[in-house]
Amino acid sequence: MKTLIKNVQIVNEGKIFGSDILIDNDIISKIEQRIDDDVDLVIDGSGKYLLPGVIDDQVHFREPGLTHKGNIESESRSAIAGGVTSFIDQPNTVPNAVTQALLADKYNIASESAYANYGFMMGGTNDNLEEVLKTDPRNVPGIKLFLGSSTGNMLVDNPETLERIFSNTKMLIAVHCEDEATIKANTQKYMDEYGEDIPVKFHHLIRSEEACYKSSSKAIELAKKTGARLHVFHLSTARETALFRNDIPLKDKKITAEVCVHHLTFTNEDYETKGALIKWNPAVKTQKDKDGLWEALLDDRIDVIATDHAPHTWEEKRNVYTKCPSGAPLVQHSLPVMLENYKNGKISLEKIVEKMCHNPAILFRIAKRGFVREGYKADLVLVDLHDSWTVAKENLLYHCGWSPLEGMELQSKVTHTFVNGNLVYDQGKINEQKFGERLLFEV
Incomplete structure (x- = not known):
């Protein structure tokens, strides 16, 4: 053809x-x-x-085990409608992808059902270093570590284990950074006042700037000590951006950062109207944080724009705060939202392509993709x-059937x-x- x-x-x-x-x-x-x-x-x-097809380096397509929320087929179908041609999926499915056999299962599912190109991160835990070290860097994008609890029970909180993983793998290590002790203390404080039904407007104070900075700064310190390649997912605070460099080319960076579309779009003021629909981990924070993230994106301290696409059912999102899962679907809309920012004068087309297409390919060393080049x-x-168009239920392709962007x-x-x-x-x-x-x- x-x-x-x-x-x-x-x-x-x-x-x-x-x-x-x-x-x-x-x-x-x-x-x-x-x-x-x-x-x-x-x-x-x-x-x-x-443009080159968008490469989304962080999605949760929920298969296996959580397919009432979404699956590889439905979510990759929504991805191509949004110009996303490749995705990297995270290991916190059920069961968690923390053995080579379980990782292979996900690849087998995708080989039958993916509309877009696919990669799956190998998950690290407190006790699976042996399995992690079997990962083939030719056909797996990297190792994912949760340094703060999120959907799925994959928290890695043993300092010795972390150092062993950082010291022993040459693969890229991608991390979710939030300090668990800080979050637990903050949660208890608000539960003492409100019980289970904490107003969602306090989410950014529970999963706070301190929790994010404490965890990401520790991870970076460990990467510098061990020489590991570290990619910090979904920065949410202005303070964290100071931890990253913009004085060397991306190909030479060993410590890199990503920002998600929602942290560039919403602030804590939007909890008033959007409620739990914009409850993410890490939390959407203040206007000052949003402004700081934009500044770091444009001056190249932040390398990649992604979605952290993480669908939940409408019913799950209506639960009280302590039982309401964090995350929302975005993969169909990430490029159109960033193009809106271009139209509003916040970012150039060239920079959008750099952060959503070129840089994920460079950072993950993806073969022959991410650029408009002969032979690619x-x-x-x-x-x-x-x-012009309006995001509405009738044009959503997500399995969960809703979007925080509706309207x-x-x-x-x-x-x-x-x-x-x-x-x-x-x-x-x-x-x-x-x-x-x-x-x-x-x-």
Whole structure:
């Protein structure tokens, strides 16, 4: 199958330029001003922008074991509708992916059901170092450690275990950083006053700036001591951004950071209207924190934008605070929301592509993806920056059927998504064939 996209504006590697682009089977074969090859399909890209497919380095697609919330099929289907062509899923499923056999089970499920390309993190615990060290860096993106409790019981809180993991693996270690003792003390304080039904507006004071900074600074200290490659997921505070560097290229950084779309979008003021729908771990915090995250994103202390896509059922989200799970679905909307920030003058198209496409590929050393380059896999997304729409229940593809963004008006729309050269999303229509492939990594 050959596909030719004509007269499009390509956003890639810090430049925007007009071009044609030829896809031959699963590969980008030509990027030239004018291409006249015989092809099977021609798409007129006039007035549209072509980006590399988004690589979301942190999602929770809930399979196996939590499929009442979502599954690899449903959530990867929603991903391609949002221009996300590759995802890296986390190990806190049921059972937790903490052995090679359980990790292989997830890959087997995805090989049958993923609309997008997939990678699965190996989970670390207080007692599975032997299994962690068996992980093949060629076909697994990294090791995930929860240094604060979240969905699933995977808390790693033994300092000796942590040091052994950091010292013994050359793979990237990705961490969820919140200090457990601080959170427990804060939770007890509010429970003493309110019982189980703590107002959600206090969430950012329970899972506080102190809890985040204490944990992330310790993890960074350990990475420096051991020489480990450390990636800190979902920064939520301005204070933490000071822990990261912007004076060296990403390829040379051993300690890196990610921010999620929700921490760039909401503040604690939004608990008033959104309630538990924006209850995440780490918590959405103050306007000062949001401003600090934006500043660090734009000056390159923060390297990657992701979603931490984490669906729960509507019923689960209606529970009292102490029984209400944290997390929300976002993977269908991350690129359109960031394009809205472009339209509002907060970030350039080139920087969006750098943080959502190029940098995840560089950081995780993903082979032949994340760029619009000849010889690379044809994971591509076409966007129309002048096609307004409103996030509403009827256009959600998430299995859980709700979004914290409902009612938000967006001015840009994903029109076409290609996965491995296949047109999988075409102006609202999904190709129900599944073309996702296992991500491979350069070692």
